[in-house]
Amino acid sequence: MKPFEVENMSITFGKVTVLPAVSFQIEAGECFGLVGESGSGKSTVLRCASMLLNLWDGEARIGGKSVKDMPAMERCRTLQMVFQDPYGSLHPRHSIRTTLSEPLRIHGLDNQQQRMEQAMTDVGLPLSFLDRFPHQLSGGQRQRVAIARALILEPDVLFLDEPTSALDVSVQAEILNLLVRLRDEKGFTYIMVSHDLAVIDHMCDRFAVMKSGHIVEVLPRTAILDGSAKAPYAQELIAASLAYEGAA
Amino acid sequence: MADPILDIQNLTLRYPNAPTPAVCGVSFTLGQERLGIVGESGSGKSTVGRAIMRLLPDATMQADRMSFAGVDLLNASEKQMLKLRGARMSMILQDPKYSLNPIQRCGDQVAEAYRTHVSTTKSDAKAKAIAMLEAVQIRDPERVYDLYPHEVSGGMGQRIMIAMMLLTDPELVIADEPTSALDVTVRLQVLSILDDLVKQRGIGLIMISHDLNLVRNFCDRVLIMYAGRIVETLDAKDLDHARHPYTRGLLAAQPRIGGPRRPLPVLDRDPSWLSEATL
Ligand SMILES: Nc1ncnc2c1ncn2[C@@H]1O[C@H](COP(=O)(O)OP(=O)(O)O)[C@@H](O)[C@H]1O
Ligand SMILES: Nc1ncnc2c1ncn2[C@@H]1O[C@H](COP(=O)(O)OP(=O)(O)O)[C@@H](O)[C@H]1O
Numbered sequence: 254m255k256p257f258e259v260e261n262m263s264i265t266f267g268k269v270t271v272l273p274a275v276s277f278q279i280e281a282g283e284c285f286g287l288v289g290e291s292g293s294g295k296s297t298v299l300r301c302a303s304m305l306l307n308l309w310d311g312e313a314r315i316g317g318k319s320v321k322d323m324p325a326m327e328r329c330r331t332l333q334m335v336f337q338d339p340y341g342s343l344h345p346r347h348s349i350r351t352t353l354s355e356p357l358r359i360h361g362l363d364n365q366q367q368r369m370e371q372a373m374t375d376v377g378l379p380l381s382f383l384d385r386f387p388h389q390l391s392g393g394q395r396q397r398v399a400i401a402r403a404l405i406l407e408p409d410v411l412f413l414d415e416p417t418s419a420l421d422v423s424v425q426a427e428i429l430n431l432l433v434r435l436r437d438e439k440g441f442t443y444i445m446v447s448h449d450l451a452v453i454d455h456m457c458d459r460f461a462v463m464k465s466g467h468i469v470e471v472l473p474r475t476a477i478l479d480g481s482a483k484a485p486y487a488q489e490l491i492a493a494s495l496a497y498e499g500a501a
Numbered sequence: 502m503a504d505p506i507l508d509i510q511n512l513t514l515r516y517p518n519a520p521t522p523a524v525c526g527v528s529f530t531l532g533q534e535r536l537g538i539v540g541e542s543g544s545g546k547s548t549v550g551r552a553i554m555r556l557l558p559d560a561t562m563q564a565d566r567m568s569f570a571g572v573d574l575l576n577a578s579e580k581q582m583l584k585l586r587g588a589r590m591s592m593i594l595q596d597p598k599y600s601l602n603p604i605q606r607c608g609d610q611v612a613e614a615y616r617t618h619v620s621t622t623k624s625d626a627k628a629k630a631i632a633m634l635e636a637v638q639i640r641d642p643e644r645v646y647d648l649y650p651h652e653v654s655g656g657m658g659q660r661i662m663i664a665m666m667l668l669t670d671p672e673l674v675i676a677d678e679p680t681s682a683l684d685v686t687v688r689l690q691v692l693s694i695l696d697d698l699v700k701q702r703g704i705g706l707i708m709i710s711h712d713l714n715l716v717r718n719f720c721d722r723v724l725i726m727y728a729g730r731i732v733e734t735l736d737a738k739d740l741d742h743a744r745h746p747y748t749r750g751l752l753a754a755q756p757r758i759g760g761p762r763r764p765l766p767v768l769d770r771d772p773s774w775l776s777e778a779t780l
C-alpha cells in the first residue's frame with residue numbers, strides 16, 4: 254500500500270488555466286473521492302497525475318516518489334487508470350486475451366497465462382471470455398475487462414474516472430462491489446471521480462469538492478449528512494444531492 | 502379516466518432485422534398527469550417515445566389502438582403527423598447540444614419553431630419567445646435570445662429547449678432523459694421549471710428516465726420496463742413498495758446516502774420475467 258499526494262498541480266491550455274494550483278494528500282489504502290461540476294478539472298487532475306498529460310507544473314508523488322521521475326514502465330506498474338467509457342477504452346479489434354497479454358509482454362512478466370487467468374478470476378469473468386472481442390461483451394463485462402487490465406500489472410494506485418457513470422444501476426452495483434472487494438484483497442489506494450454523492454458515500458473515506466479548477470473543500474464522508482461542510486459550493490452540491498435523492 | 506390524451510393498447514414494435522421486438526405488448530393511457538417510464542438501457546423506453554411521435558419509419562409497428570387526442574396515430578398520414586409534431590406533441594431530448602442548431606441564435610430558433618406552427622409576424626414570435634424564455638426562469642431573456650448554443654451552459658440550453666417545446670402549448674410532452682447530461686445542482690432547477698409549466702398548463706408528460714430518484718420525485722405514476730415489456734405500473738409515491746422482483750432489484754442495487762456499507766444487492770434476472778403477462 255502506498256500513499257499518494259499532489260502538490261500545486263497546475264496546467265494551462267492555451268490561455269485557459271484549468272488547474273491553478275491543486276494540492277491534496279491520500280493515505281495508503283484510502284479511497285478518496287473527487288466530485289464537482291462538469292468541467293471543474295477532475296479528469297484533468299487524473300490525466301496529469303498519470304502523465305497522460307505531461308506539460309504541467311507541480312508534483313504528484315506515489316509512496317514519496319514523483320510520477321515525473323518514474324520511467325514509463327515503472328509508472329505503469331505503480332498506477333493505472335479506469336475510464337468512464339468501457340466502449341472507448343478497449344481496442345475494438347483486440348481480443349480480451351490480447352488486451353490483457355500486451356501489458357504482460359511489454360513488461361516482460363513471467364507466467365503470463367496464469368496472470369491472465371488470475372485477473373479474469375479477480376474481476377469475476379469466465380476464462381472462456383479471453384477469446385471474445387469487446388463487442389461480444391455487455392457494458393458491465395467490458396468495464397470488468399478494463400479493471401482486469403488495470404490490475405494485471407499489480408499497481409499500487411488506481412485512478413477511477415467515473416467508472417460506473419455509463420452503466421445501469423444494476424451493473425453499477427456489481428462493479429462497485431468488485432472495486433470494494435479488490436481494495437480489501439489487494440490494498441489498492443483509489444481516487445474515484447463521480448458525480449453521484451451516494452456512490453462517493455458508499456465507496457470513499459474522504460472526498461474533495463472541486464469547482465473551476467480549485468479544491469474548495471476536503472470533507473470526510475460523514476459531512477454529507479452532518480451538515481459540516483463550510484464552502485458554499487460544497488454545501489450547495491450536498492444539498493442538491495440530498496434533495497435529489499428525495500432524502501431531504 | 503375521462504378522455505385520455507394518449508391511449509395505447511398492445512403496442513409492439515420491431516426494428517428492421519432485429520431478432521426480437523424492441524417493444525412488446527405495451528399498453529397504457531395518459532391523462533393530464535406526469536407518467537414516468539423507467540428501466541435499464543435497452544429496455545425500450547425511448548422506442549416507446551419515438552413510436553408515439555411516429556419517428557421510426559423503418560420499424561414495423563402494430564397496436565390494437567394508438568390514439569392521441571382523438572387522432573389515430575397508427576393510420577395518420579405523415580402530413581398529419583407534421584402538423585402534430587412540435588405543435589400538439591413535443592419531445593425534449595437529453596442533450597441540448599445536439600438538439601439546437603449550433604449556427605443559429607438560441608432565441609431565433611425558439612421563435613422560428615413557433616412560426617412553423619402558428620402563423621404570426623416575426624416580431625410577435627420574437628416577443629412570444631422572449632416571454633417564454635422568461636417563463637423558464639432565464640433572468641435576462643433579451644440577452645440570452647441573442648446567444649449561440651455554444652455560449653450557453655447545459656442547464657441554460659435545456660431551459661431553452663423546454664421553452665421551444667412548450668411555446669406552442671402542446672397537449673403532450675415527451676421528455677427523454679431531459680436532465681441526464683446536467684450537473685446535480687442544475688438538474689433540480691430544470692426539473693422543477695418543467696414540472697411547474699406542465700402542471701400550470703395541464704400538459705400530459707411522459708418522463709423517460711433510467712433514474713428511479715427522478716421519477717419518484719417528478720412523476721405521478723410510473724411504468725417499469727424490462728426487455729420491451731411493462732412489468733409493473735405504480736403510483737410514484739408507492740415506488741418503494743414495488744412488488745415486481747425486477748423493480749425491487751433496481752431499487753436495492755442503488756447506493757443511498759447514509760446507506761449501509763455492505764455489498765450492494767445485485768439483480769438476479771429471472772427468465773420468467775420475459776414470458777409474464779404484461780400488466
Ligand atoms: N486537452 C484540452 N485542451 C483544452 N481544454 C481542455 C483539455 N482538456 C480539458 N480541457 C478543459 O479543462 C476543463 C476541465 O475539464 P475536465 O478535467 O475534463 O473536467 P471534469 O472531468 O471535471 O468534467 C474543461 O473546461 C475542459 O474544457
Ligand atoms: N434505430 C434502431 N435500430 C435498431 N435497433 C434499435 C434502434 N434503436 C434502438 N434499438 C434497439 O431497441 C432496443 C430498445 O432501445 P431503446 O428504446 O433505445 O431503449 P432505452 O431507451 O430504454 O435505452 C435496444 O435493444 C436497442 O438496441
Ligand SMILES: [Mg+2]
Binds near residue numbers: 295296297
Ligand atoms: Mg471528467
Ligand SMILES: [Mg+2]
Binds near residue numbers: 546548
Ligand atoms: Mg433511451
